[in-house]
Amino acid sequence: MKTLRELSRDGRFSLGAVVVLVLLILAILSFFSPYDPTEWRVVPRDLPPSWEHPLGTDSKGQDVFWQMTFAVRNSLTLAVLAAAISRVIAVVVGLVAGYSGGIVDRVLMFISDGFLVMPLFLIIVMLAMLVREHMNTATLVILLGVLGWAWDARLIRSQVLSLREREFTYTAILSGTPTRKLIFKEYSLFIMPLVFTTLINNMAWVVGMEITLALIGLTNLEIPTLGAMLRWAVSYQAMLLGLWWWLLAPIGISIALFVSLYLVSLGISEYLDPRARIQRVGAR
Amino acid sequence: MRFVRRYLIPRLIQYVLVTWLGITVVFIIPRLLPSDPIESMVATLQAQGTFRDPEAVREMVNTLRDMYGLEKSLPEQYISFWRRLFSADFGPSYFSFPTPVINLISRSFPWTVGLLLTTTVLSWIIGNITGGLSGYFTGNGLLRILDWVVMFLRPIPYYVLGLTLVILFAYLLPIFPFEGGYTIGMKIAFTWTFIKDVLNHAFLPALSLSLLGVAVNHQTMRLIIQGVKEEDYIRYAKIASVKERAIFGRYAMRNALLPQITGLTLSLGQIFGGALITEIVFSYPGLGFLLYRAIVNSDYNLIMGITTISIVAITTLILLIDLLYPLFDPRIRYR
Numbered sequence: 001m002k003t004l005r006e007l008s009r010d011g012r013f014s015l016g017a018v019v020v021l022v023l024l025i026l027a028i029l030s031f032f033s034p035y036d037p038t039e040w041r042v043v044p045r046d047l048p049p050s051w052e053h054p055l056g057t058d059s060k061g062q063d064v065f066w067q068m069t070f071a072v073r074n075s076l077t078l079a080v081l082a083a084a085i086s087r088v089i090a091v092v093v094g095l096v097a098g099y100s101g102g103i104v105d106r107v108l109m110f111i112s113d114g115f116l117v118m119p120l121f122l123i124i125v126m127l128a129m130l131v132r133e134h135m136n137t138a139t140l141v142i143l144l145g146v147l148g149w150a151w152d153a154r155l156i157r158s159q160v161l162s163l164r165e166r167e168f169t170y171t172a173i174l175s176g177t178p179t180r181k182l183i184f185k186e187y188s189l190f191i192m193p194l195v196f197t198t199l200i201n202n203m204a205w206v207v208g209m210e211i212t213l214a215l216i217g218l219t220n221l222e223i224p225t226l227g228a229m230l231r232w233a234v235s236y237q238a239m240l241l242g243l244w245w246w247l248l249a250p251i252g253i254s255i256a257l258f259v260s261l262y263l264v265s266l267g268i269s270e271y272l273d274p275r276a277r278i279q280r281v282g283a284r
Numbered sequence: 285m286r287f288v289r290r291y292l293i294p295r296l297i298q299y300v301l302v303t304w305l306g307i308t309v310v311f312i313i314p315r316l317l318p319s320d321p322i323e324s325m326v327a328t329l330q331a332q333g334t335f336r337d338p339e340a341v342r343e344m345v346n347t348l349r350d351m352y353g354l355e356k357s358l359p360e361q362y363i364s365f366w367r368r369l370f371s372a373d374f375g376p377s378y379f380s381f382p383t384p385v386i387n388l389i390s391r392s393f394p395w396t397v398g399l400l401l402t403t404t405v406l407s408w409i410i411g412n413i414t415g416g417l418s419g420y421f422t423g424n425g426l427l428r429i430l431d432w433v434v435m436f437l438r439p440i441p442y443y444v445l446g447l448t449l450v451i452l453f454a455y456l457l458p459i460f461p462f463e464g465g466y467t468i469g470m471k472i473a474f475t476w477t478f479i480k481d482v483l484n485h486a487f488l489p490a491l492s493l494s495l496l497g498v499a500v501n502h503q504t505m506r507l508i509i510q511g512v513k514e515e516d517y518i519r520y521a522k523i524a525s526v527k528e529r530a531i532f533g534r535y536a537m538r539n540a541l542l543p544q545i546t547g548l549t550l551s552l553g554q555i556f557g558g559a560l561i562t563e564i565v566f567s568y569p570g571l572g573f574l575l576y577r578a579i580v581n582s583d584y585n586l587i588m589g590i591t592t593i594s595i596v597a598i599t600t601l602i603l604l605i606d607l608l609y610p611l612f613d614p615r616i617r618y619r
Binding site: 012110111113114116117118120121122123125126127129130204208209211212215216217218230234239247251254255258259262263266 | 301302305306309310313314316435436438439440441442443444447448450451454455549550552553554556557558560561564575576579580582584587588590591594595598599602
């Protein structure tokens with residue numbers, strides 16, 4: 001609670017958190033939607049925003065607002081799941097590389113550097129092409145989860161490297177603490193915050209990648225996500241037909257999502273870094 | 285000589301290894317599927333239902349069989365895969381049969397290189413200057429506003445920003461073309477009108493890429509400069525009453541630029557991906573748009589070709605930056 005109060009002193013964090021909260025409410029609203037998101041022609045087509053349809057209706061005969069609640073829900077679920085998978089990989093790789101050092105460290109860091117240097121987008125496209133027929137939420141989660149860990153593994157490794165040289169590590173080792181216990185009980189306290197901030201950044205990456213893949217036609221458009229919504233709007237020429245609300249709604253919501261997630265992660269990581277905190281407060 | 289042994293040779297080994305790793309991944313990916321990749325490819329093509337020249341289908345199946353060499357053992361497949369790469373032979377493209385993939389790629393390649401290099405260099409320079417200024421002169425109101433703008437811009441993915449720019453410029457402010465690389469029907473020649481046309485078309489994709497590039501460089505540079513500002517040598521320079529501008533330009537910036545060069549090499553793969561995505565949004569005739577057409581037409585040969593060439597291009601570019609690095613950092617030169 002105290003942490004939250006201190007965090008909310010940062011205007012950027014509060015702004016981000018409020019927007020994230022609104023998005024979460026939108027996602028929850030989808031459970032009360034009067035329409036089935038997969039069904040077409042449930043409302044009159046191409047209506048501009050009105051009291052009955054707050055964000056208008058699209059050419060598929062769906063209500064844009066309620067469609068969007070589903071999109072936010074699915075995109076966020078996707079992001080949380082994929083980011084969770086890549087967090088597990090990042091933590092394992094980072095811990096093992098940082099703690100064991102030597103040749104294990106070199107090999108693991110070589111692989112993660114390879115991932116960083118490589119045009120990951122192309123690798124994702126190649127993989128997505130292969131599983132195109134079986135593309136659904138689970139496939140996409142695995143695909144993005146397995147590929148998005150390289151940078152964060154590096155961060156965790158460098159944290160572990162510095163922890164390994166601390167006094168308490170030597171004390172623990174000398175007093176016969178098992179490695180497993182040392183890592184899970186002592187190090188996890190230092191690593192958890194890092195896992196959390198990278199989780200938020202990775203979620204934004206997953207949502208962005210989903211939108212990109214959807215727009216180039218590599219995801220399953222039956223499932224309403226932010227990407228699928230945008231793709232439908234673009235392929236129905238919403239822009240040329242002047243149906244601005246259909247296009248603006250998913251674009252606006254996704255920009256709000258990216259910016260708010262970023263602000264939240266920025267707030268948290270500055271909170272965790274005391275030096276930045278002091279600078280912000282202005283104390284010398 | 286110590287420089288060669290300590291710096292040059294490890295870099296070259298790293299280059300070879302990373303390139304090898306990347307291309308091996310390209311080799312492995314199609315083999316991850318439990319089913320026959322060629323069968324599933326043909327099934328995809330048939331599912332699309334468009335009429336294709338049966339000759340083209342047969343030829344594609346043949347090259348695929350040859351490339352994947354699924355009847356042979358895995359090591360043999362691997363060797364023949366490399367042999368094809370060294371002769372730059374990726375087989376014919378499927379959607380514009382029988383043009384070899386490598387021809388299509390070499391036609392698109394210069395467009396991507398032009399767009400990517402210009403925007404990367406430009407945004408690196410601009411972002412570092414603005415970031416450095418705003419990290420050093422923290423009180424300035426104008427720079428504060430810039431910080432906020434950057435903070436809202438940075439997390440937006442390439443595709444979404446591109447799309448937003450298309451909507452803004454195409455419908456609200458129609459001054460720039462937002463599709464293609466040059467006016468269709470125009471003769472490709474080295475004349476002023478053509479160059480002007482190309483620049484005009486490149487403006488929006490370049491703007492989109494540069495905005496994000498500047499945002500990233502601005503923020504990292506700002507953090508680095510804030511760290512540098514607390515260093516002792518800056519304090520000494522202040523005590524010695526060196527002019528503030530000289531401290532900023534000669535002491536703070538010069539030292540802060542080094543990690544930014546390393547940062548550039550690490551993020552080049554991502555920037556490249558962003559360039560491809562941006563090209564798709566603006567139908568810019570580079571590798572990205574070629575990739576998009578390959579995806580739409582399920583042209584796996586072409587996708588593999590683009591991926592392989594891109595990996596080689598990026599790792600080589602990184603190697604070049606690494607080789608230039610000692611010019612900027614005397615500590616490495618005299619090590």
